[in-house]
């Protein structure tokens with residue numbers, strides 16, 4: 001079954017982790033033996049080849065670069081201009097993957113339709129389709145930069161990532177969106193970019209709801225009712241996204257899947273983390289919605305972790321295919337499964353991409 005993944009950090013892996021994603025999973029793992037500079041070295045689960053094997057033919061692919069204020073200790077660039085330049089390097093990598101025939105960028109409805117049609121053929125090496133998404137908006141130096149980003153194909157944006165940002169407060173911080181955040185939301189809405197509410201802290205989330213009524217989704221978010229942490233959305237927040245016709249992508253990061261996960265201590269096996277908990281999250285969202293129209297997959301499988309912090313039954317991204325069988329076991333119909341694996345996000349894009 002065709003899979004749409006609403007959250008992958010492909011260019012971060014290429015440009016910040018020095019991974020050549022045209023290599024096989026095994027080659028990348030082997031090349032990282034003995035490296036300790038980042039967590040999850042040698043445990044990667046994502047490559048372009050593995051995506052093809054798993055029929056993950058379309059994704060939201062991020063640009064990501066944090067700007068940190070002088071008095072903040074989070075890792076990041078010292079100025080928004082440096083952060084912007086870093087995202088432009090990431091964009092250059094995506095463009096070179098297009099020239100190599102590995103990927104293809106999608107910026108409008110027609111290209112989306114053409115790409116979906118291509119993946120129905122048995123063409124041998126199909127390019128992975130991607131739409132650009134910005135995770136955390138700190139690299140938007142001022143609101144005028146959003147037009148430049150849109151012109152480069154940016155189609156979704158999350159105002160914050162971790163910590164306090166220029167335009168909103170993200171995970172592990174508390175605060176509102178301020179004047180700059182309101183200005184950004186206005187420009188997002190004017191340009192018709194999809195707002196990604198993932199990572200907004202509760203206060204910023206609810207302030208955003210008051211100041212924005214354009215299209216929105218949560219690309220990679222699980223349920224607080226199942227794992228009680230502020231990174232997850234409460235039932236009220238999920239219902240708000242559903243009421244606004246949004247889609248929530250469930251995420252495969254182990255600590256967001258089980259309440260017993262201890263960082264640096266637990267293993268997927270010891271904590272019993274498996275795709276079953278992903279099905280629990282999908283089912284919870286479907287129960288809140290009263291239908292199967294508002295949930296999809298935003299795996300985040302290359303988001304700064306690897307096999308050591310994912311479900312035990314996922315060796316590579318191709319294992320996302322197992323989700324359909326597990327949904328079937330829980331009584332989901334074929335039609336429902338298709339919507340969850342790709343249809344809900346694709347329908348959303350059909351409605352909200354430019355012509």
Ligand SMILES: [Zn+2]
Pocket residue numbers: 135199220300303
């Ligand atoms: Zn994230």
